[in-house]
Amino acid sequence: MTGPAISVENLRFSYGDLEAVKGIGFEVQPGEILGFLGPNGAGKSTTIKMLTGQLTPKSGVARVLGIDVSTDDPALQARIGVCFEEKNLYLNMSAKENLDFYASLFGIKDPDSIEVLRRVGLADRAKDRVKTFSKGMRQRMMISRAFINKPDVLFLDEPTDGLDPVTSASIRKTIREEAERGAAVLLTTHDMFEADELSDRVAFINEGRIVALDTAENLKLKYGTRSVKVRLRDGVGVREEVLPLDGDGSSAKLAELAASPDLMTIHTEEATLDQIFIQLTGRGLEG
Amino acid sequence: MSLSRIWKVLRKDLALGPRSSIFLWAIVLPFALTLILQVAFGSLFDPKPRLGIVDDGDSSITAAIEDMDGIELTLFDDAGELKTQVEANDLDAGLILPQGFDDEVRDGEQPTLQFFIGGESYASNRIILTVTAIDLVREIEGSDAPVTVDVVSFGEAGLPMSKRLIPVIVFYALVMAGLFVPGSNLVEEKEQGTLMSLLVTPVKSSEVLIAKWLLGVILSVVLASASLALNGAFGANWAQVLVVILVAGALSSVLGILAGVYAKDSSIMFAIVKGSGIFLFAPTLFYIFPEWPQWIAKLFPLYWIIEPIWQVSVMGEGLSTVWVELLVALGITAVLGAAAWWLAKRMQAQMAGQ
Numbered sequence: 165m166t167g168p169a170i171s172v173e174n175l176r177f178s179y180g181d182l183e184a185v186k187g188i189g190f191e192v193q194p195g196e197i198l199g200f201l202g203p204n205g206a207g208k209s210t211t212i213k214m215l216t217g218q219l220t221p222k223s224g225v226a227r228v229l230g231i232d233v234s235t236d237d238p239a240l241q242a243r244i245g246v247c248f249e250e251k252n253l254y255l256n257m258s259a260k261e262n263l264d265f266y267a268s269l270f271g272i273k274d275p276d277s278i279e280v281l282r283r284v285g286l287a288d289r290a291k292d293r294v295k296t297f298s299k300g301m302r303q304r305m306m307i308s309r310a311f312i313n314k315p316d317v318l319f320l321d322e323p324t325d326g327l328d329p330v331t332s333a334s335i336r337k338t339i340r341e342e343a344e345r346g347a348a349v350l351l352t353t354h355d356m357f358e359a360d361e362l363s364d365r366v367a368f369i370n371e372g373r374i375v376a377l378d379t380a381e382n383l384k385l386k387y388g389t390r391s392v393k394v395r396l397r398d399g400v401g402v403r404e405e406v407l408p409l410d411g412d413g414s415s416a417k418l419a420e421l422a423a424s425p426d427l428m429t430i431h432t433e434e435a436t437l438d439q440i441f442i443q444l445t446g447r448g449l450e451g
Numbered sequence: 452m453s454l455s456r457i458w459k460v461l462r463k464d465l466a467l468g469p470r471s472s473i474f475l476w477a478i479v480l481p482f483a484l485t486l487i488l489q490v491a492f493g494s495l496f497d498p499k500p501r502l503g504i505v506d507d508g509d510s511s512i513t514a515a516i517e518d519m520d521g522i523e524l525t526l527f528d529d530a531g532e533l534k535t536q537v538e539a540n541d542l543d544a545g546l547i548l549p550q551g552f553d554d555e556v557r558d559g560e561q562p563t564l565q566f567f568i569g570g571e572s573y574a575s576n577r578i579i580l581t582v583t584a585i586d587l588v589r590e591i592e593g594s595d596a597p598v599t600v601d602v603v604s605f606g607e608a609g610l611p612m613s614k615r616l617i618p619v620i621v622f623y624a625l626v627m628a629g630l631f632v633p634g635s636n637l638v639e640e641k642e643q644g645t646l647m648s649l650l651v652t653p654v655k656s657s658e659v660l661i662a663k664w665l666l667g668v669i670l671s672v673v674l675a676s677a678s679l680a681l682n683g684a685f686g687a688n689w690a691q692v693l694v695v696i697l698v699a700g701a702l703s704s705v706l707g708i709l710a711g712v713y714a715k716d717s718s719i720m721f722a723i724v725k726g727s728g729i730f731l732f733a734p735t736l737f738y739i740f741p742e743w744p745q746w747i748a749k750l751f752p753l754y755w756i757i758e759p760i761w762q763v764s765v766m767g768e769g770l771s772t773v774w775v776e777l778l779v780a781l782g783i784t785a786v787l788g789a790a791a792w793w794l795a796k797r798m799q800a801q802m803a804g805q
Contacts, residue, residue: 213803216651217650217651218647218650218651218799218802218803219800219803220800236655238653238655239653241651241652241653241654242652242653244651246648246651248644248647248648250644250647251644252643252644252645252647252648253645253648254463254467254643254645255643256467256470256471257467265459265463266648266652268459269456269459269460269649269652269653269654270652270653271455271653309648
């Protein structure tokens with residue numbers, strides 16, 4: 165496959181009168197992680213549902229691995245992996261039984277389910293029923309299920325939502341490994357830290373529209389302000405100064421502060437994706 | 452459509468079945484009903500009279516008893532062994548037929564007939580065995596019974612209640628296994644979101660529905676067959692009984708799929724089953740109360756599967772008697788199947804939209 169793994173042009177979808185996705189377009193290359201960043205109800209999950217064949221687009225064109233998603237072609241589902249936000253596992257089956265079953269649906273005869281479980285740290289619980297698993301373990305199971313067919317495209321809907329930092333870090337590491345293997349990853353999240361850390365590029369989606377799409381660094385450069393925060397001793401207290409780096413005379417002022425005997429610390433003040441999102445949309449990423 | 456994927460989903464459902472309380476209940480219910488109704492109306496625990504015979508001379512009495520369904524016959528070579536078993540209450544009675552017994556009776560020589568009765572045997576069994584033995588001796592002698600017995604039946608005429616309740620038991624087997632198991636299984640998959648996880652694999656919604664339908668057909672055929680066998684109604688024409696049960700399983704299971712596709716959650720599924728219960732159950736009442744106008748039963752969909760089962764398994768008729776009913780049942784199955792197919796498309800869009 166030489167072209168983009170995911171190609172979307174002017175995609176639209178409505179729930180009755182409510183237009184949830186309003187003509188979005190983007191591409192994801194093999195091995196690339198695209199972070200879809202937006203608040204709840206922005207259209208992230210609806211986009212994933214269209215790209216995975218669960219919903220039929222009202223208009224526009226979406227191709228995954230060159231296959232038009234509206235054709236309901238099983239060849240598409242055979243090459244994708246989906247991790248839902250909702251933890252939809254067979255609770256009365258063991259972890260291994262779950263993976264073996266899904267592998268069989270992809271036509272995999274001898275799945276190495278134990279190895280897949282080992283990647284997410286669940287190999288020692290392979291024979292335990294999923295209903296005995298904690299929330300974090302179930303989420304790791306969801307990730308492992310999405311990987312079972314070694315997909316060329318991964319759709320991950322809020323893969324670390326509500327998890328503890330250790331489990332989240334473990335899941336992020338596994339996602340990165342999949343991208344390194346060559347899988348294109350479309351990751352929806354409202355966690356700007358996750359998007360920043362994982363994504364090669366970030367798309368901001370708000371009210372069904374993509375309002376910005378670029379690398380996180382470029383977005384910060386384009387929409388953020390370059391500044392440093394300087395902390396100085398001030399008598400018995402501490403004084404803080406924020407110094408824009410792009411203003412006239414900022415270099416001289418920074419040099420002066422750096423030479424001051426009262427200088428305690430200097431920190432770069434980089435804009436966060438959250439701040440940029442607010443700047444672009446007038447609303448936050450949460451809720 | 453892939454048969455392989457249908458089989459994989461079906462195999463998963465069969466494997467998960469014993470871990471589901473609804474599945475287990477569906478299996479247990481027809482057997483429990485059989486037990487309860489047979490204890491109340493039937494003869495499940497009434498053993499047949501058990502007779503042992505030592506026949507030294509190929510008596511016609513032995514041959515006649517061998518042909519009787521109502522008596523359990525055991526043949527012995529040794530009179531001592533026969534007596535031991537009667538004394539141990541392993542037999543209700545024992546009969547020793549010496550060589551030339553039949554000839555001596557015919558010649559009017561009044562031979563001695565040794566007839567052992569177990570002291571702990573049921574009085575009813577003793578009477579049956581004694582009267583039967585005396586009647587058979589009279590037949591050898593060629594004489595008629597000294598009295599004419601005028602039999603007057605009390606209660607309703609016709610089949611015994613235990614037979615008339617067979618449609619009720621088979622109905623529960625079909626409804627629980629054929630309707631409720633696949634329907635609730637589908638709803639459970641919707642509620643837990645696992646159905647959506649299946650539909651982002653190469654499995655199509657039509658394949659899932661067919662797998663669930665087959666689950667209902669297999670279960671209902673097994674349980675309806677077992678129910679009929681337990682009630683002594685599987686009959687000699689088992690192949691024809693199997694055909695009518697298969698058609699019944701197909702119709703009841705497609706009803707289950709339709710309910711499962713329509714119901715958004717378990718509470719709606721239960722409401723559908725409870726709400727339609729009397730509508731589905733109604734035709735069985737016409738077998739319990741045969742004096743009711745039978746044409747009314749034909750207004751209910753399950754009549755078209757209960758009637759063939761009744762005619763072929765209980766009444767011993769052939770398929771040629773019920774071909775119209777079977778065709779109507781297959782027609783209803785096809786129409787309901789098409790409706791389920793159409794609703795499934797809507798269901799998928801609704802699930803994705805949630």
